[in-house]
Amino acid sequence: MGNNVLLAVGSVLRGDDAAGPLLAKMMTDSPVEGWSVVDGGQCPEDELGVIRRQEPDIVLVFDAADMGLPPGTVRNLSAGDVATDCLISTHALPITFLLGEIESMAKRVVFLGIQPADTTFFAPLTPAVRESVKELFERISSRGDWEGYRFVGEDE
Incomplete structure (x- = not known):
């Protein structure tokens, strides 16, 4: 399957911004062949x-x-999507720098x-975000179509 890396991003203290760390924990607790987790x-x-x-x-940034x-x-987000600042701004450096x-x-x-519902401090993960993270984990672990998500704007 290759040498793939999940780079999970987010704050466990900010509600749905913890989606990345949740995916990282799932993949650490149940390792997937061909993947390492950061x-x-x-x-x-x-x-x-x-x-x-x-x-x-492959590096999967989530x-x-x-x-x-x-x-x-x-x-899926492209560099252009990221440049329009659709990301939650909790990072020390611009995400465009990181991607480059x-x-x-x-x-x-x-x-x-x-898409988060609530990123306020000390809020819990919302059920919709938790369920979507579980679905993504299942796609990755079953070697399903984890790349098959549409790009922003394709269906809106």
């Missing part, structure tokens, strides 16, 4: 050296993104965003 938390750029040393084929869609909706660095070290980068 929980980047709020400062994913701190993990660039770890990712570079793995010489990945983060909460305000796309104006129903909560729990997962979409990852593109220089991986054969392919896939960025999946999940």
Whole structure:
């Protein structure tokens, strides 16, 4: 299956922004062949050296993104989508910087965003987001079509 890396991004203290860390925990608790997990938390750029040393084929970046869609909706994001600032702003450096660095070290980068409902401090994960994270984990672990999510704007 290759040398793939999940880079999970988000804060466990900010409600649905914890979607990335939840996916990282699921994949750590139930490892998937061909995948390693990097929980980047709020400062994913701190993990660039770890990712570079793995010489990945694919890096899957997963983060909460305000796309104006129903909560729990997962979409592929392009560099242009990220540049329009649809991401929740909890990161130390712009996510475009992070993606540029990852593109220089991986054969392919896939960025999946999940629409949050609530990112206030100390809020729990909402059921819609939790369910979508479980679905994504199942797609990855069953070697299903985890890349088959539509791009933002394709169906809105």
